[in-house]
Structure formats: structure tokens, C-alpha cells
Amino acid sequence: MAGIASYGAYIPWYRLSRPDIQQAWDSMIPIPGEKAVAGYDEDSITMAVAAARDCLTGIDPQKVDRLYFASTTSPYKEKQAASVVAGALGLGKGTYTMDFAGSLRAGTNALRAALDAVEAGSASSVLVTCGETRMGAPNGDKEMAFGDGAAALLVSKSGVAVDIDGSLSTFQEFHDVWRSDQDTFVRSWEERFVREAGYMRMVNGTVAAALQKYNLTPADITKAAIYAPDPRLLGMAAGKMGFDPMAQLVDPLYMTVGNTGSALSLMILVSALEDAKAGDRLMCVGYGDGCDVLLMKVTDGIEKIKDRRAIKRHLASKTMITHYLKYIQWRGLMATEPPPRPPLNHISVPALWRDQDYGLSLHGVKCKSCGTPQYPPQRVCVICQAQDNFEPYSFADKKATVNTYSHDNLAASIDRPVTIAAVDFEEGGRIIFNMADRHPDDVKPGMPVEVTFRKVHFFEGIHNYWWKCAPIRC
């Protein structure tokens, strides 16, 4: 039976306190908690890559034969995002890449499509990734509610930790939340209509139908990972469905991360998997223009999935954004003074294309004469000057430390100082990187770092991705 062979997740390091948002707007409605905010150099693609790397811990990426990327916030309206994710992960060229877009159900749509592909035998190992950075208009309820995050699940037929043994979906043409191709911010209809006519009927009806189809009752479900725009609505719906909200519901992360849209169901499924034991029965529910219900049973294989940062470790690793305006600037919601540096050079598309097997996945070369890893790829070895005697070499999974650093206030970034570091890899080689997700005072020569896939520029409509170093996150 097909199921989940591995899981991973990603939550950005930065969190914004909801009371800080209220304070910025002098607003009176008290809303507690905080939301996770993608850094200025992160988006749905980079977060999906981070979750996928977490999911592939200890797994050979070459075994993946499909890569699905789900999001309502792909950085491109026209251009595939899954190909960027697959390229960054260094997946094989035969990998079938596909984007799932538009619906808040995109995450569970992708999971079910992966399941179908594996069940049908047309794929053996599908990596489902989902990243989300939805924006609510400033000074609104959606800005308060929305958070950023990502999840990844590896679906395959063998070695599964979770058998997915049931699924049922319904659709409904319904405007509860939507965003047209002209909109920056998510729109919604009146809250009571959305709740009563939309969420409650749709989710309750579909879950009830699914349980009935498989001869299950709510009591049979160990944990239910159900999408909900807020915890109050989830509690109301779950109570009506016959679940014990305290015992059976997975925390929808509202207080700590916020509503991560199409990624939420998968993120809280990952959260459930972190605590799951063999024999547990789980339910995952996606909502949006209908409802997806997936039923699953945890196997012994769950014990083999270790060392994931997933939800728990990412949640515990955070820093508070010091000022709401920083978030506003990162999301480009206010025109601010540009950095006092000349504008970027034109990004050469042929140069990006030539770099797809190297820079995108942080592959360099290793000299076959002297053994020295080098990035970027060379024709002449920097150590022994041997010519054209190299093999491909991945830096992304290697241990590294900072040799030296500076915090540069002059560099062309909206988030100065820019930390620059010469990073030395344990098995040899050096790359000079910018450093993400650090407190400047913590940076020291000799500190261990890892690499992280980031958006380094946006210019002339091209989202340009490369890598940065960062302190070992968690």
C-alpha cells in the first residue's frame, strides 16, 4: 500500500508578535500570539526547498522520480516553480515536476495526486512540497491570521511509515477567500457566511462521508490534522463532527505560526507524525473550493524517521522581528529608500541556464588529481593546476565553519547590515556567502554553519535563487 515514507517541514526563523501589529496600527481588538514571517530573502519556493531537504535527510535525492510543488503563492504566474525546487535539490533530470496552484487545497491535492500516481504504478517515489507566503492587507484580520511555512512528504509504495488507506474529496464552487490575478491581498466574504455555509458544512459533510465510506467513527481517529482558518472555528467544527477537540485535534499552529494556507494541512500532519506511534490512525483534511480527506494508519516504519527538524524544532528556533515596519519593508508593502548602491546588473538568462547543474544546487567540482573540492566549477584546479580532471561535487550537504566575517552596512540589501562570511567546508573548499538568520553579535570565526537556499535577487521579473550560509538552525 502506498503511503508516506518520510516527512519534513520548515518554519521561518522570524516571528512577528500580533500585539506588535496592533500597536503599529493603534488597533483595539486584542489578538494574541505570533505569526511566522518569511525572511526578506525567502519565498514559497525557498521554504519548500528547506522542507524538502529536511524530508530527504538520510535519503538519496536520486531516488525521487516526481517532484510536486503546491502553493497559492508561487513566485511566478507563468513559469514552473517545481523545476526550481527540483533543481535546488539536485534531483535527476528524469524527475517529473508539477505545480499545484490556486486552491487552498493545493497541498492535499498534491498529496492525493502523489498517492494516485504511486498506487497506479506510474511513479515510485513522489516528493510533495508545499510552501506558502500569503498576504493579508495591512491592518486587517488576514494580516493577523496568516503565517508562512512549508511542508514536504515523500510518498512511495515501499518502506512507508504511514499507509494512506482511504481518501474522499468533494468540491464546491464557493467564494469564501479568493485572490484574483489582479490582487496582492487575499479577499473574503462575510465571516459568518464563510463559517456557516462554507467551512462548517463542507468540512463536516466530507469528513462524515469519508468516515462512513471506510466504516470508521470519530473515535477511531487518533489524531485529526484539519485545516482551519482559526482555532475557534476548528473547535466548533470538530465538536459537531464528534471529535474531542482537546484529545484528537492537532494544534493548527495559529498561535505560533499562523494560517499557512495550502501548507497548513500538511504541516500539521507532519506535526502529528512527529508524535505518532505504530498503529495510530490519522486523518488529514484540506479545505478550499471543496474538501480533501485522507485517512492513514501509522506503521512500524515511523520509528525509522529520525533527525527531522519538522515542526517542533523549527518552532523552538525563532527570533522576534523587532519592528512591524521591517515586515512591511520585507514584503515590499511600502516604498522605502533604496540602498545607496548602483542598481543590479541585468541577470543573464543564458548564464542562469548554464548554471542549472551547479549554482542552483550548490554543486562544484572535486579535482581528481589532488582531491580538492572547488566552487564554482573550474577548468584548471586552483591547487594543482590539473586541467579538466574533475568530478561533480555537492557542497550543500557538507559541514562547514566560518573562517572570517564582516557585517557590511554599505552592501546593496534592504536588510543591512549584510553579513558576509568566508565559509570553509570540512572536506575542503571555500565559498564566500552572505549569512542569513543570524544575530550579528553571535557570529564568530570558527562557528559551524550550514547552507540554506535563498532568493538573492529579484530583478526584471526574475526571481534569482542561490545559497547563503546560516548558523546551524536547530
Place this chain on the structure above:
Amino acid sequence: MGSVKGIRDKVAIIGMGCTKFGEHWDKSKNDLIFEATKEAIEDAKIEPKDIEAAWAGTWVSGFDGRCLADPLKLQYIPVTRVENACASGSDAFRNACYAVASGAYDICLAVGFEKLKDSGWAGLPDQQSLPTNRYPDRTAPGMFALMATTYFHKYNLSPEEGKRMIGAISVKSHHNGTLNPKAHLRREVTIEQVMNAPIIAWPLGLFDCCGVSDGAAAAIIVPADKAKDYRSDPVYVKALQISVCPSEGELRADYDFTQVKATIKAGEAAYAEAGITNPREEISMAELHDCFSITEAVTCEDLRFSPVGKVKEDIESGFFDLTGGLPVQPDGGLKSFGHPIGASGVRMLYEMYLQCQGRAGERQIKDPKLGLTHNLGGIPVSNTVSVLIIGL
């Protein structure tokens, strides 16, 4: 490089000129080129028509030989533009010297110039990048700050001690600049001002960084055996060396940022060419590429003015002061002049030339014999370095 024969004592400088450096809002690059060259030609007591070939050193202010032929109305002679990053001016001079040494020409002109203040940017008007732009955001201050971080770390200097060490370099150079009417910044600064200045790129503060300015400088070169036909005190070229780093520090983890290998290599080659074995004793004075205070500190070690790791003692004892054992930046350096890229190398030579002839006014060093210029283009991990030595 040590086995290269070189052209020691084969050519001489008979005239030099240098504009005031600064923010020349009211002057074009052509004005600056004209003024520097006019001074050099008058100093050499020749006519413009006597010039047989010319080399221009500029980074971004000109593109080909026309950048000199046009403003000077040179009459159909060969003119070549040379670009070698911040060492462009030094390399233009080197090319002109080699042309004379080859016997092909008897009078050559080298001009270094740069007009940066038309760009609209406070720093350099470029962003280093690859065509992919897959490259860390980095600036010159940020990259040289990497040297300060490791220098402090390697030699166990606290940030306070380290900043005090390099801060004293800036205090010294600012003082020398007050004595030079052609310097851009002519103001004393105190160590407290330097230590408390805003951070540009940690640990470098405002006064650890040179400014950006406009300027031009020019030299007239003739064969050594004809030099005294023009003047009684020509200054002879003792060594002209350039070393270019194959960007090793970008890729090699064994580069530790407390030295610049191309400076060491160019220095050793220049000492071999000039017959110098103990530079600390034999070099009378030097103009080093003090783009940042840490660069000057490391260069003093790389050129063997100070033992490795010991430059702090020489800075603190005043060894590099105008009245010290080996004055460094007697004219005020990049610190006081700013750094119009292509002009700086020739500006350094101008000071060494004046000092050798006893014409440096209030800055005059007593009886100098050999002056060294060091011009570093690029960044610590990837660079092009010239070391030139001239003297009587």
C-alpha cells in the same frame, strides 16, 4: 618571478604632474587629464609634440586611447588604455617604462585618471557580479573587513585593541594629509574620533575607509642615459613588478586573510629587481595602497617592513610616521586623497618623485634614497598588485 630580469636603472622620470584630488564638481575628466599632463610636461621642460607614445590608466572613466588623444590633442601617436583594477595607473606607467626601455621610444607619457564623482554614488559606481548574479552581496569595505576580523582573531587582539591599532594608521595619514595642498581631506583626526565613528563594515569604521574622489596624475619617462639632458635630478626606475592572484582566496580554505599573497610576490620580485635584501632598512619611504587601514597594516608585513604579526609595535612606536624610520603615506595616502581608481598609482609615484628631489615642502623626508609604491586592485581573495620602486 624572481628570475625576471627587469629594467632597473634603464629608464627615468623627468617630469610629473598631479591635480588636487577631491570632489571636482566643476571639472571634467578631460580637465583633470589636461591639468596633470600640463604640469608634467612643464616639469620635464618638453613640448607636447615631443611625446612619442602614451598610456592611459583608468578603471571606468575611459575606454581606449582616445581618452588621452582627445583632451590633449596628441597628434596621431600610439595611445593605449590600460585597465588593471585599482593598479591601472601603476600599470600604465609600467607599460610606458617598458616601451622606453625597449628602445622603441625616447619620450613616453603615462597618465592615470578617474572621474568618480559624476556617478551619483558615494562609494564605487559598480557592483561586482557574475552574469548570473549568483553572488553574495559584497562591497570593498566588507571584503577588506574580513582581513581585520581574522587579523584580530589570529593575534588575539580584542576588537577594541585591533581597532585602536588600525585607527592609529588613519590618525597618522590624516596628519600627513594636512601638510599636503593637493590632498582631498586635510584635517587632523583623533584616535577617539576614529574609534567612535559609524561602522561601515564591522569592524571597519568610517575613518578606516578611504573616500572616493576625482583626480589625475601624469609622468614623463625617458631612457636613463638621456635623463640628465632634461634635468639634473631625474628619478630612476629601480623596479616595476605586478603580481596577479588567480582568485585563490575565493576557493582555497588555506588562505587566512592576514596577508595578500600577490603583495608578497610582487614585493619579492621588486626587491630582487632593485637589489634590495632588507627592505625595512633600505626603503626610505613608501606610499602603500591604504584603501582601508587594515590593508596598510597587512601590507607593511607583506612587504617585510615589519615582521609578520608585529606591525602593531611599529605603528605604536611611530616607525611609519613622517619622522619615523620608514615613513608610510607621507602625502596622506588614499586616506587623505581618496581613491580615484586609475589615478592613485601615479599619484603615489608623484609623492615619491617629489620626495626624492627634495621638493615635498613641509612633508619633506630627510635624504630619501628609495621610494616604494604599492597599488592593490581588487579584494583580499582576488587581486592584482603592483610594487614599484624609484630612486636616485
